[in-house]
Amino acid sequence: MKKVTAFAPATVANVSCGFDILGFAIDELGDKVSIMSNDSGRLEVKSISGDGGKLPMEADKNTCSVAIQAMLSHLGSDQGFDIVLEKGLPLGSGMGSSAASAAAALVAANELLGAPYSKEELVPFAMEAEKIACGAGHADNVAPSLMGGFVLIRDYYPLDLVKLPVPAGLHCTLLHPHLELKTSDSRSVLRKEISLKDSTVQSGNIAGLISGLFLGDFQLISRSLRDVIAEPSRALLIPGFYELREEIRSIGALGSGISGSGPTIFVLAPDKEIAIMAGKAAEDVFEKIGLEVDVYISEVNNKGAYLLEDQI
Numbered sequence: 001m002k003k004v005t006a007f008a009p010a011t012v013a014n015v016s017c018g019f020d021i022l023g024f025a026i027d028e029l030g031d032k033v034s035i036m037s038n039d040s041g042r043l044e045v046k047s048i049s050g051d052g053g054k055l056p057m058e059a060d061k062n063t064c065s066v067a068i069q070a071m072l073s074h075l076g077s078d079q080g081f082d083i084v085l086e087k088g089l090p091l092g093s094g095m096g097s098s099a100a101s102a103a104a105a106l107v108a109a110n111e112l113l114g115a116p117y118s119k120e121e122l123v124p125f126a127m128e129a130e131k132i133a134c135g136a137g138h139a140d141n142v143a144p145s146l147m148g149g150f151v152l153i154r155d156y157y158p159l160d161l162v163k164l165p166v167p168a169g170l171h172c173t174l175l176h177p178h179l180e181l182k183t184s185d186s187r188s189v190l191r192k193e194i195s196l197k198d199s200t201v202q203s204g205n206i207a208g209l210i211s212g213l214f215l216g217d218f219q220l221i222s223r224s225l226r227d228v229i230a231e232p233s234r235a236l237l238i239p240g241f242y243e244l245r246e247e248i249r250s251i252g253a254l255g256s257g258i259s260g261s262g263p264t265i266f267v268l269a270p271d272k273e274i275a276i277m278a279g280k281a282a283e284d285v286f287e288k289i290g291l292e293v294d295v296y297i298s299e300v301n302n303k304g305a306y307l308l309e310d311q312i
């Protein structure tokens, strides 16, 4: 039996001003999924490691199998698969953990089926899995995890994805304080209505951020990393958030914000040295609060999910 393994990276969704419409991918950190065809005609999650026993094995609850089922239904296929998931991402961290599982599973299963879909075409199937895990079928984790780089979701109905350029030198520091926040809970604290003024401010910033990526203008990117929609409600759930922001700006980073629905904080930096300094600043701030923090430094991953190895 042929076994195919794929890796899909962690992602930073929202990127401050792009609530539900912008995300980017990170290097190295991510989930691995191996898939093998079976004769049962069913999707069977055979094993999960790295999750502390917390994730569901049921095919209708795991994002790997839910995503593959959406793809098979679209193809009109009743092929069965055995699925093995190796979680590399912490749960409820804000690094797109459920999305990485779905993206890796889709890339592996797509390969076994003869690659009928491009990675962009796999995005809607991964969104079906996000509905199960997060309560909303948002694409700002699954699209960059599959496609790599910065991806803008210009519209959901119909889905319209735009891959954006990544300026040379741009680095990201991910700061993961040891707290767990569920995406569904962090979505429930959001205001349902926003004012005309906030809408204007947010539109200016998202337009500025995207222009900054195209122009490679770090100062414009820095001025645009501001969120008046989700951050004011969610920052209250992350101790030290505003104190860290001050430190981050003072060392020359471009800015910081909540990664996805948190509690991970992302920092954008113009080079690796400042990205490392941001990690040290975070360790100091969180030590004072008594919280442990994991620090990951990465360039923006322009490749997205990929096949690891084929075994016969």
Ligand SMILES: Nc1ncnc2c1ncn2[C@@H]1O[C@H](COP(=O)(O)OP(=O)(O)OP(=O)(O)O)[C@@H](O)[C@H]1O
Pocket (backbone or CB within 6 Å): 011, 013, 055, 056, 061, 062, 063, 064, 085, 090, 091, 092, 093, 094, 095, 096, 097, 098, 099, 101, 102, 133, 134, 141, 181, 182, 183, 184, 259, 260, 261, 262
């Ligand atoms: N393979 C999986 N199958 C089912 N549920 C999963 C899987 N991987 C993660 N989850 C769960 O999905 C839920 C949604 O959170 P997830 O872990 O994706 O959020 P996150 O990592 O905080 O990222 P973000 O805030 O960026 O969406 C969590 O309860 C998590 O335990």
Ligand SMILES: N[C@@H](CCO)C(=O)O
Pocket (backbone or CB within 6 Å): 013, 014, 019, 020, 021, 094, 096, 138, 140, 141, 183, 186, 187, 230, 259, 260, 261
């Ligand atoms: N855009 C989503 C991302 C969750 O990772 C949210 O902010 O809820």
